[in-house]
Amino acid sequence: MDYIRSLGPLVLDHRFRRIKDALLQAADALYRQHGHECRPRWTSTIQLLEREGSLPVTEIAARLRLTHPAVIGITDEMLTAGFIRESRDKDDARRRLVSLTPKARRALPELHRLWAALAEAQRERFAQAGCDIVAVLDKVDDGLASRSLVDDVTSRLARSKTRVGKARRATRLAIAIVGVLGLVPLSARAQHRAAVVIQAIADSLVNGYIYEQTARTLADSLQSRLRAGAYDDLSGQALAESVTAMFRRITHDGHLGLRFEGRPAGVGPVRVRRPTEAPGDGNAGRAYGFERVEILPGDIGYIDLHGFSGEPEALRWADSMMASLAKVRALIIDVGQNRGGGPEMVRLLSTYLFDRPVHLVSSFMRGMAAPTERWTLDSVRGPRLPAIPVYMLTSRRTISAAESFVFGLKAQGRVTIVGEPTAGGGHFGDVVLLPDGFSMFLPRGRTFDPRTGEGWETTGIQPDIAVSYDQALATAIARIGRRADH
Numbered sequence: 001m002d003y004i005r006s007l008g009p010l011v012l013d014h015r016f017r018r019i020k021d022a023l024l025q026a027a028d029a030l031y032r033q034h035g036h037e038c039r040p041r042w043t044s045t046i047q048l049l050e051r052e053g054s055l056p057v058t059e060i061a062a063r064l065r066l067t068h069p070a071v072i073g074i075t076d077e078m079l080t081a082g083f084i085r086e087s088r089d090k091d092d093a094r095r096r097l098v099s100l101t102p103k104a105r106r107a108l109p110e111l112h113r114l115w116a117a118l119a120e121a122q123r124e125r126f127a128q129a130g131c132d133i134v135a136v137l138d139k140v141d142d143g144l145a146s147r148s149l150v151d152d153v154t155s156r157l158a159r160s161k162t163r164v165g166k167a168r169r170a171t172r173l174a175i176a177i178v179g180v181l182g183l184v185p186l187s188a189r190a191q192h193r194a195a196v197v198i199q200a201i202a203d204s205l206v207n208g209y210i211y212e213q214t215a216r217t218l219a220d221s222l223q224s225r226l227r228a229g230a231y232d233d234l235s236g237q238a239l240a241e242s243v244t245a246m247f248r249r250i251t252h253d254g255h256l257g258l259r260f261e262g263r264p265a266g267v268g269p270v271r272v273r274r275p276t277e278a279p280g281d282g283n284a285g286r287a288y289g290f291e292r293v294e295i296l297p298g299d300i301g302y303i304d305l306h307g308f309s310g311e312p313e314a315l316r317w318a319d320s321m322m323a324s325l326a327k328v329r330a331l332i333i334d335v336g337q338n339r340g341g342g343p344e345m346v347r348l349l350s351t352y353l354f355d356r357p358v359h360l361v362s363s364f365m366r367g368m369a370a371p372t373e374r375w376t377l378d379s380v381r382g383p384r385l386p387a388i389p390v391y392m393l394t395s396r397r398t399i400s401a402a403e404s405f406v407f408g409l410k411a412q413g414r415v416t417i418v419g420e421p422t423a424g425g426g427h428f429g430d431v432v433l434l435p436d437g438f439s440m441f442l443p444r445g446r447t448f449d450p451r452t453g454e455g456w457e458t459t460g461i462q463p464d465i466a467v468s469y470d471q472a473l474a475t476a477i478a479r480i481g482r483r484a485d486h
Helices: 008-033 039-050 057-064 068-080 102-128 133-148 149-159 162-180 191-209 211-229 235-252 313-326 343-349 401-411 469-485
Strands: 053-056 086-090 093-099 257-260 290-296 300-305 328-335 358-367 372-375 390-393 415-419 428-432 438-449
Touching: 008 039, 008 102, 039 053, 039 057, 039 068, 053 057, 053 438, 057 068, 068 093, 068 191, 068 469, 086 438, 133 257, 133 428, 191 235, 191 428, 211 235, 235 257, 290 313, 300 469, 313 390, 328 469, 343 372, 343 401, 358 401, 390 401, 390 469, 401 428
Parallel strands: 300 328, 328 390, 390 415
Antiparallel strands: 053 093, 086 093, 257 438, 290 300, 358 372, 358 438, 428 438
């Protein structure tokens, strides 16, 4: 006996998901069989971009009637596979446009043949079942768009004159069903807002979180708690804290968390900090994350680095900073206050410390067939410092790209780490904007030592010389002094 069938229309969401999963698995097998990198859920996006040329992600979501987080997950996978490329709207630099790459367009003729055969096979299957599935779905779609399912259920409950307590529980169940199906209700606003936020979080996790099975566990837990009414009386910061606490209990992932900004994220001008000082000796820096760059007594170079900017100007600024330290006999890099950034600066600074190509770390992201390797650059503008001792100062605030920087150099035996264990943020990802002023940092990949497969998520990177962060600089200077005496 099929238990789900026995429950009838109450669990239509489960039936549709089961059918969807079967169709996706079949399509995925066909793509692999015919040597295509394409994934089934990219199909509508590919066809839309083929027709329109380029579109912003928000418009793709609107045209396909998908959530914005879902489209972010799809386009991120396509970007990693080389099927789309990004550009900026010439009329609004804040808008990200995506378009098909030449690689994707070369695959289109064969993909269209496969899609035609797949569509015909599916049409025949449903015809044998006595149903024109597309026509039926069109009517269901139109009905759900024109009339709220929640209003229907609420009206029926009111007419049945059940006790107030039972009515409230049934309404809560209806709201939860709406959250599961992703519909838009027109009433019960407080529960509706929670349902919309929770559904957007669940979509984002399933479509993008680094560990797919864990993502589905998290999504199922969110929806189960929603149905039980756990979020009915929560909003704003309280809802963010409740969801984040559940994430941490299940995953122990320090990066994954829900935030409440108090207003829709992404509103307002973006301010870019520009350098105002020229590089050189003394207290130069204070731009692009370089808080302080100087030569300490004893020809010891010191860089206090608070972040890793990926702007082209920042990379040129870093070249100038390193040129000012070309004659030092030891180097101290302080990342104790560094909260991360992009990989470009990490590669550039790491390259200055070697005289040969070096494989620093590898990374794996959800949807990738194989890890990517991060190597030092082929060349840099200034003289390298491959032989001098390098000390890295760390604290419990050192996280993300800062940890990646430390980890890659430690794996190569190139640095001595002085200070505290780092924060343990070995996953990387991006911020996903959600409804009602919520946002979520969504880890999409992990970085690790290619020789061991080990990373530093949760555990952090352990120092070679363990001292409190406020003693780390003095300890490193003293150690360099003792080396010089020998």
